[in-house]
Amino acid sequence: MNEHAQPTTLSQRADALEEQMMHELGERIATRSTLFIMADGKVEMPNGPALKAANPDKYFLMGADPRLPKMPAKPTLIDFFNNRFASLNHLLQSATHALKGGHNEKVVLACLLHDIGVASFIRCDHGYWGAQMIEPYVDEEVSWAVRMHQALRFFADPAAGYEYPEMYIKYFGADYKPEPYIVADYERARKHKWYMTSRLICVNDIYSFDPNAKVNLDDFVDIIGRNFKQPEEGLGFDNSPSSHMWRTLMWPTRFL
Numbered sequence: 001m002n003e004h005a006q007p008t009t010l011s012q013r014a015d016a017l018e019e020q021m022m023h024e025l026g027e028r029i030a031t032r033s034t035l036f037i038m039a040d041g042k043v044e045m046p047n048g049p050a051l052k053a054a055n056p057d058k059y060f061l062m063g064a065d066p067r068l069p070k071m072p073a074k075p076t077l078i079d080f081f082n083n084r085f086a087s088l089n090h091l092l093q094s095a096t097h098a099l100k101g102g103h104n105e106k107v108v109l110a111c112l113l114h115d116i117g118v119a120s121f122i123r124c125d126h127g128y129w130g131a132q133m134i135e136p137y138v139d140e141e142v143s144w145a146v147r148m149h150q151a152l153r154f155f156a157d158p159a160a161g162y163e164y165p166e167m168y169i170k171y172f173g174a175d176y177k178p179e180p181y182i183v184a185d186y187e188r189a190r191k192h193k194w195y196m197t198s199r200l201i202c203v204n205d206i207y208s209f210d211p212n213a214k215v216n217l218d219d220f221v222d223i224i225g226r227n228f229k230q231p232e233e234g235l236g237f238d239n240s241p242s243s244h245m246w247r248t249l250m251w252p253t254r255f256l
């Protein structure tokens with residue numbers, strides 16, 4: 001609530017709105033990035049000076065958000081699974097399906113990680129985001145497969161056992177056509193030596209929405225251990241090209 005004078009001008013009303021949008025946490029002020037606000041259909045960002053003026057005794061949050069699960073000092077992939085991925089079921093079911101199908105560990109890991117972009121970060125172009133996050137830590141084939149499943153999902157390959165998902169017709173309409181860049185990536189992937197690795201993500205993806213299936217992250221700890229190069233310093237602190245992405249996941253409401 002804004003306990004200050006009733007806003008009268010347009011800019012005062014905007015400031016009051018920003019104050020409403022921010023979350024106050026004891027002595028700290030947590031802010032939402034423009035991207036979070038755009039999800040409400042507005043291109044806006046919190047007004048830093050106005051927030052500070054309205055809360056002169058508080059500092060902006062520049063570290064861990066106490067509302068979120070606590071992360072250890074040297075976080076591992078498993079810590080992100082447990083504390084920052086909104087849903088594990090789909091990933092675990094896909095990986096379990098691949099494991100039961102007798103696929104190699106690269107395929108199983110690709111299935112386990114294929115949607116971490118969605119689970120932790122963002123839906124739009126999730127395959128590309130997810131691939132970028134894991135690229136420094138996995139075999140190139142795994143990150144390539146995760147990246148390309150974004151495009152392959154939209155194209156059937158009956159010989160490989162993959163039909164266009166009925167769900168997509170329900171979700172996106174029968175006339176939905178992927179963007180040209182997706183079509184171009186699909187065509188490139190089709191001719192690539194690792195095509196089947198990415199295609200197997202789609203094949204194992206489509207059957208894995210059973211809410212009753214018993215799945216457990218413990219089943220994959222060894223596969224992660226053998227195939228994910230966990231940095232000693234902790235994910236986010238290892239100076240890799242994607243460290244900043246893991247840090248942002250750790251501290252999504254930091255002011256800067």
Ligand SMILES: [Fe+2]
Nearest residue numbers: 114115126149
């Ligand atoms: Fe996906």
Ligand SMILES: [Fe+2]
Nearest residue numbers: 090114115205
């Ligand atoms: Fe998926």
